[in-house]
Amino acid sequence: MTSPHDRLPIGELAGRSGLAASALRYYEELGLIHSERTSGGQRRFTRATLRRVAFIRAAQVVGLSLEETSAALAKLPQDRAPNAAQWNSVARTWTRRIDQQIAELEELRRKLTGCIGCGCLSLRKCGLYNPGDAAAGSGAGARYLLGERPDTVGVDAPGVTPGRA
Amino acid sequence: MTSPHDRLPIGELAGRSGLAASALRYYEELGLIHSERTSGGQRRFTRATLRRVAFIRAAQVVGLSLEETSAALAKLPQDRAPNAAQWNSVARTWTRRIDQQIAELEELRRKLTGCIGCGCLSLRKCGLYNPGDAAAGSGAGARYLLGERPDTVGVDAPGVTPGRA
DNA sequence: GCTTGACTTCAAGTGCGCTTGAAGTTGCAA
DNA sequence: TTGCAACTTCAAGCGCACTTGAAGTCAAGC
Structure with a gap:
């Protein structure tokens, strides 16, 4: 769960999520997702970010703005899967x-x-x-x-x- | 049906349709609605324009862009109610x-x-x-x-x- | 070590559907 | 006739969700 493979560079995350790297940077700028940096300053995302990104995509379908999505995401843990209660609260909305x-x-x-x-x-x-x-x-x-x-x-x-x- | 009351100035159309005058001017610019002009150059819309505007609003709800809406509107008569066949063709889509x-x-x-x-x-x-x-x-x-x-x-x-x- | 592609930031641009503002004109009622 | 709200055009601006481009740096394979 914390193997080196869990630290995805932005291109990898982009590829896996189907989003452009620029969009992911934008999301990070807005605080929707987070990354750590290598010593050289490059982003490394955790796999859990894939979940958050999928969430963002779904939220857009429902018609949420990124701001609203941000608020919803705040209810979910950043680096692990949400538990049933957490997920329930969001999903019900x-x-x-x-x-x-x-x-x-x-x-x-x-x-x-x-x-x-x-x-x-x-x-x-x-x-x-x-x-x-x-x-x-x-x-x-x-x-x-x-x-x-x-x-x-x-x-x-x-x-x-x-x-x- | 062609009484002077059928010639709505833009503010009147705005009031009745619930849209801003600026939006209506924009629609006219895009060719979605049409007007005649007074000798002084002011717009006068026919009542039928109310129908077109309602149509545009509904189209937006369905998710059509104004361009797509324009294409759809092209199938409907400009200054009278559409007949069943015309309406059917659009509504079915x-x-x-x-x-x-x-x-x-x-x-x-x-x-x-x-x-x-x-x-x-x-x-x-x-x-x-x-x-x-x-x-x-x-x-x-x-x-x-x-x-x-x-x-x-x-x-x-x-x-x-x-x-x- | 070097190359090369993937990455970095920052500023500016895009597209849609309008709105806003400036500066001037029209039309209707008193 | 006058006064004023409602109209006119034109250009620029806005908000969202990004994208693009320039100029430079990093990291990994050969």
Whole structure:
């Protein structure tokens, strides 16, 4: 577990994770991953970093920003596999998020299908209208649907990066 | 249908659509929407533009870029409601895309749940690994999952903007 | 020891989808 | 007629997640 083979240079980590070295450096700069250095100043990552990187990739799919991912990663141990409780805590947040996204997509599909049925898209009737003010378009991709979250309409969705009018 | 009230100034369209005027100007610049001008050079949009704008919003939720949205919009009439056939053709593409996204999210959830069960995330065993090379991270948000689309692995996903190593 | 490829830092650039600001013009209501 | 909000264009800026390039250093195999 602490053999010399556990100390991956960045190219190795890049190769194994499928990410560019530049991206990994960037992640390290942001504090998402960590490395030790050789006497010459080159990075050496532990194998556990592979886990963190996989986590980051998955987080991006769920729609987390690197900042949010960073917060999530902070709950996991840096150099060993998380235990069940730790993992549970994170994964539960995720599955909730995933469920929410799925629900939103299904809602949109429902609206679209409704449109097919009614031949509408002629204002008003159609579920695609009523954008609900400043809801959607939170930058980092498919986040909130237009017209969704009627309970938080008129307010920036909670927990989402503020910016962007 | 062609009353003077059908000619919306940009602020009106912005208010009704929930988008910023600047965004609408940007869309017009890209050719997604169109306007006529008053003698003084101010934009006047038809009500039908509301439909196009709603369409654009929905398209963003599905993860389409404005360029892709533009292509989709080209299939719909500019100043009237689409007929069933036109709408069908577009909506079908969308529902397929939505279904695909849902499937991907469910797959990720499955993997996460598996992780909870097995207490893993300890390399190898876990479905979260094997990133499948250059798959995910196509820029505009939750597009393709890591490890997904095993049939197109190693190739840029078809129909998706090339860039980004 | 030397070569060569992998590494280092730092600054600047990229692409998307806008927003912001400056400086000027229009249109409508009083 | 005037006043003022709403509009106009154009250029530049922003935030995210990186990538690219320049210029230099390290490490490992021959």
